[in-house]
Amino acid sequence: MEDIKIFAPATVANLSCGFDVLGCCLDNVGDEMLLRKNDLNELRITRISGQDLPMETHKNVAGVAVQALLKQLDFTQGFDIEIDKHIKAGSGIGSSAASSAGAVYGINKLLGEPFTVKELIPFAMEGERLASGNAHADNVAPALMGGFSLVRSYDPLEVLALPSPPKLRVVILHPLIEVKTKDSRAIIKQNVNLQDAITQWGNLGALVSALYVEDYELFGRSLHDKIIEPVRSILIPYFDELKQIAMESGALGFGISGSGPSVFAMCKGDEVAVSVREAMQLFYQEKGIDFDLHHSEINTQGIKII
Amino acid sequence: MEDIKIFAPATVANLSCGFDVLGCCLDNVGDEMLLRKNDLNELRITRISGQDLPMETHKNVAGVAVQALLKQLDFTQGFDIEIDKHIKAGSGIGSSAASSAGAVYGINKLLGEPFTVKELIPFAMEGERLASGNAHADNVAPALMGGFSLVRSYDPLEVLALPSPPKLRVVILHPLIEVKTKDSRAIIKQNVNLQDAITQWGNLGALVSALYVEDYELFGRSLHDKIIEPVRSILIPYFDELKQIAMESGALGFGISGSGPSVFAMCKGDEVAVSVREAMQLFYQEKGIDFDLHHSEINTQGIKII
Numbered sequence: 001m002e003d004i005k006i007f008a009p010a011t012v013a014n015l016s017c018g019f020d021v022l023g024c025c026l027d028n029v030g031d032e033m034l035l036r037k038n039d040l041n042e043l044r045i046t047r048i049s050g051q052d053l054p055m056e057t058h059k060n061v062a063g064v065a066v067q068a069l070l071k072q073l074d075f076t077q078g079f080d081i082e083i084d085k086h087i088k089a090g091s092g093i094g095s096s097a098a099s100s101a102g103a104v105y106g107i108n109k110l111l112g113e114p115f116t117v118k119e120l121i122p123f124a125m126e127g128e129r130l131a132s133g134n135a136h137a138d139n140v141a142p143a144l145m146g147g148f149s150l151v152r153s154y155d156p157l158e159v160l161a162l163p164s165p166p167k168l169r170v171v172i173l174h175p176l177i178e179v180k181t182k183d184s185r186a187i188i189k190q191n192v193n194l195q196d197a198i199t200q201w202g203n204l205g206a207l208v209s210a211l212y213v214e215d216y217e218l219f220g221r222s223l224h225d226k227i228i229e230p231v232r233s234i235l236i237p238y239f240d241e242l243k244q245i246a247m248e249s250g251a252l253g254f255g256i257s258g259s260g261p262s263v264f265a266m267c268k269g270d271e272v273a274v275s276v277r278e279a280m281q282l283f284y285q286e287k288g289i290d291f292d293l294h295h296s297e298i299n300t301q302g303i304k305i306i
Numbered sequence: 307m308e309d310i311k312i313f314a315p316a317t318v319a320n321l322s323c324g325f326d327v328l329g330c331c332l333d334n335v336g337d338e339m340l341l342r343k344n345d346l347n348e349l350r351i352t353r354i355s356g357q358d359l360p361m362e363t364h365k366n367v368a369g370v371a372v373q374a375l376l377k378q379l380d381f382t383q384g385f386d387i388e389i390d391k392h393i394k395a396g397s398g399i400g401s402s403a404a405s406s407a408g409a410v411y412g413i414n415k416l417l418g419e420p421f422t423v424k425e426l427i428p429f430a431m432e433g434e435r436l437a438s439g440n441a442h443a444d445n446v447a448p449a450l451m452g453g454f455s456l457v458r459s460y461d462p463l464e465v466l467a468l469p470s471p472p473k474l475r476v477v478i479l480h481p482l483i484e485v486k487t488k489d490s491r492a493i494i495k496q497n498v499n500l501q502d503a504i505t506q507w508g509n510l511g512a513l514v515s516a517l518y519v520e521d522y523e524l525f526g527r528s529l530h531d532k533i534i535e536p537v538r539s540i541l542i543p544y545f546d547e548l549k550q551i552a553m554e555s556g557a558l559g560f561g562i563s564g565s566g567p568s569v570f571a572m573c574k575g576d577e578v579a580v581s582v583r584e585a586m587q588l589f590y591q592e593k594g595i596d597f598d599l600h601h602s603e604i605n606t607q608g609i610k611i612i
Contacts, residue, residue, distance in 0.1 A: 021508040152512035152528060153505070160515055160524075191497045197533075199459070201507040202327040206458035208514040209466055218466075222458060227500075 003036035004109050007304040008102025010087045010294070011094035012170060012264050013138035016225040016255040017203035021151040023094075023138035026170060027299035031098045032306065033062075034082040035106035042078040043067060050085035051095075061096045061127030062103035068126040069104050073114060079107060088292070091174045092262035097139030100127025105144060105303045117144050117302070121159055132259075134185065139258065146302035148211060164298040165214040169273035171251070173242065173280050174262040176290040179235050184259035187231055196226040216252055216268040223253025223266060236261050237289055242280055249279040270295075309342035310415050313610040314408025316393045316600070317400035318476060318570050319444035322531040322561040323509035327457040329400075329444035332476060333605035337404045338612065339368075340388040341412035348384040349373060356391035357401075367402045367433030368409035374432040375410050379420060385413055394598070397480045398568035403445030406433025411450060411609045423450050423608070427465055438565075439488055445564065452608035454517060470604040471520040475579035477557070479548065479586050480568040482596040485541050490565035493537055502532040522558055522574040529559025529572060542567050543595055548586055555585040576601075 009030035013023035031050075038044065045055045045063055057063030062081055070077075081103055087095040101124040108115050115123075124140035141149035141159045148162040207222035209215075233239035233256060242263055243254045250272040251265040265280070267273040277295050284291050315336035319329035337356075344350065351361045351369055363369030368387055376383075387409055393401040407430040414421050421429075430446035447455035447465045454468040513528035515521075539545035539562060548569060549560045556578040557571040571586070573579040583601050590597050 017507065018511065019507075020504045021511065150508065150511045150515065152508050152524075158512075158527070160512055162515060188500065190500050192500050192503055194494065194496050194498050194533075197498055197503040197506065198326045200503065201323065201325075201510045202456065202458050204507045205324065205327065205456045205510045205514045206464075206466055208511045209456065209468060209518070212515070212518040218458075221464070227503075 001110055003034060004106045005032065005034045005306050006102055006106050007306050008033055008098040009143055009299050009302065011097055011139045011142045012257045013094060013136070014228065014256065014258055016223040016229065016253065017200050017207060018150070019225065019228045020136060021138060022148065022204070023142040024148045024164070024170070025142040025146045025299040025302055026093065026294065026296040028296050029087060029093065029172070029294045031086050031102060032084040033102045033106060035103065035110060036080045037110060038078040038080050040078040041076050043070065044078070044080050045083070046080040047082040048085060051089050053085070053089065061131050062099040064130045065100040065124050065127035066103045066107050069107060069120070069123040072123070073111070075111070077111070079110070088174065090178055090180065092256070092258035092260045093172055093174070094139035094143060094258060096127055096131035097124065097143050100124040101140045101143035102303055118159065120144055122157060132185070142302070144302050146300045147298060150208065162208060162211045164300050165211060165216060165219065167216065167269050168298050169267045169270055170296050170298065171265040171267060171273050171277045171280070172257060172262050172294040172296070173284065174292040175237055175284070176292065177237065177261050179259065179261045184232060184235065188228060189231065192227050199226050220252025220266065223255060225255060229256055232256055232260055236263060238283070238287060239263065242283065245279045245283050246276050249276040251276045307416055309340060310412045311338065311340050311612050312408055312412050313612050314339055314404040315449055315605050315609065317403055317445045317448045318478070318563045319400060319442070320534065320562065320564055322529040322535065322559065323506050323513060324456070325531065325534045326442060327444060328454065328510070329448040330454045330470070330476070331448040331452045331605040331608055332399065332600065332602040334602050335393060335399065335478070335600045337392050337408060338390040339408045339412060341409065341416060342386045343416060344384040344386050346384040347382050349376065350384070350386050351389070352386040353388040354391060357395050359391070359395065367437050368405040370436045371406040371430050371433035372409045372413050375413060375426070375429040378429070379417070381417070383417070385416070394480065396484055396486065398562070398564035398566045399478055399480065400445035400449060400564060402433055402437035403430065403449050406430040407446045407449035408609055424465065426450055428463060438491070440491065448608070450608050452606045453604060456514065468514060468517045470606050471517060471522060471525065473522065473575050474604050475573045475576055476602050476604065477571040477573060477579050477583045477586070478563060478568050478600040478602070479590065480598040481543055481590070482598065483543065483567050485565065485567045490538060490541060494534060495537065498533050505532050526558025526572065529561060531561060535562055538562055538566055542569060544589070544593060545569065548589065551585045551589050552582050555582040557582045
């Protein structure tokens with residue numbers, strides 16, 4: 001195989017009570033990437049469309065992730081990477097993760113799959129380290145594996161694939177304002193109240209149970225974040241009102257996607273998702289804030305060859 | 307029905323990463339209780355054997371729990387309660403919970419089951435409030451429901467029943483020293499490091515997953531407590547050595563049961579459980595510390611009529 005074209009999906013990380021450990025993969029929001037062997041013994045980013053991002057390999061998240069992979073293999077094959085960005089950088093739905101995960105997935109295919117998909121996670125995390133200063137896994141893992149991913153441990157890295165209830169739909173509203181991941185991390189308190197932490201882990205345990213038994217209402221009740229959301233939501237215009245509107249329109253749960261500013265509403269079925277989407281859209285239009293909207297199933301496959 | 311005799315099981319609460327929210331029910335360790343209607347319109351504790359506990363209804367956990375139940379029903383039927391305690395008070399394996407849960411379970415049966423078993427939890431929690439100053443549910447819930455119980459929320463109370471992998475065995479070592487629940491709570495820090503909390507909820511999410519997919523090794527890896535165990539273990543003689551011995555003998559995981567001083571070792575199958583039990587026994591005998599030992603399956607039924 002000389003070249004490969006892939007769809008690299010957007011993802012929702014920091015899923016409420018699962019801050020830093022739980023993410024899920026979206027289906028119809030993502031980048032397209034073309035990866036091709038070259039004869040130059042050199043890794044190049046040859047084209048990026050849709051976003052203004054660095055072309056230098058060592059400054060580009062896809063470049064850095066692939067370099068980590070090639071270094072592990074001690075391999076000198078050169079590659080060209082073209083990226084059509086459809087996920088906006090800084091949106092909070094895993095833009096850097098899509099590029100990092102997509103790049104290592106594609107290169108691994110071109111090399112005859114020396115690594116399993118799960119083994120690609122640490123390489124993709126190097127792209128995250130470049131993007132945000134923190135090599136988190138809760139975007140790249142669901143981008144690579146699809147569905148819901150739980151990071152049990154970072155040292156050693158252990159990521160679990162969790163089941164996805166089939167009727168789950170995700171509505172994403174991306175306010176077109178800039179919130180940098182680094183800034184969004186900086187406002188988080190490094191000490192938390194024990195009672196709040198207990199509430200958080202009780203909810204995360206229940207959320208995992210809900211995924212196994214396909215209890216949508218329990219899933220919704222468990223999407224509760226006492227620790228991060230109260231702090232970060234102040235960076236998102238009308239967060240409380242949006243949440244109320246989404247819940248009143250039938251959403252199971254609502255929260256901040258990644259480090260924001262995107263917010264997500266989890267819904268059971270497309271009918272509810274449409275109601276939620278339209279209500280949020282109307283509200284933001286009235287407020288005069290620009291935004292993007294996405295409405296997606298859970299992508300249980302992850303990256304797709306197209 | 308005029309009287310009922312029941313087995314009220316011991317339980318392991320505060321299961322490592324599931325501090326305050328996760329407990330499980332033991333099978334061959336528990337009290338026996340005889341509950342009988344009387345014609346006196348009065349609730350009486352008529353006999354307690356095995357432990358020196360208050361006979362006054364309002365000072366006894368079983369009495370207080372039943373009073374809460376009867377108050378809800380606005381009922382004037384009188385009852386006599388006899389308790390044969392086999393679980394030592396202050397052992398950390400749910401002695402007060404067994405009495406509280408057993409009493410409300412039995413009385414509910416004698417009254418024709420006006421409440422479901424799950425609805426009995428808040429009444430039994432009143433016994434816990436009397437015993438420890440804290441109406442926690444992670445002992446009384448598994449005592450009543452059997453198996454593993456997860457407390458998603460205390461306000462409102464929501465308790466989930468989780469599956470029990472069939473080969474799981476629990477070895478309990480109870481050092482015969484006194485650690486009061488109130489004291490054991492007092493040494494816990496009320497603020498925790500966010501990174502430690504993230505590790506904790508990642509592990510709890512993975513532990514819940516492990517119960518569903520019957521992955522014993524994952525269950526063991528997830529039995530990890532960065533927050534409470536490091537503080538409370540100092541109250542338990544040779545905790546670190548015991549843990550090492552249990553793990554080297556093949557235990558899946560090891561931790562403090564309830565608020566101690568009992569410790570638990572989770573094992574896959576009876577053969578490993580016997581090895582673990584014998585190794586801990588030998589070590590404590592060499593150290594000259596008195597102890598009780600229990601070796602149990604997970605009791606998936608909870609309280610049993612005998």
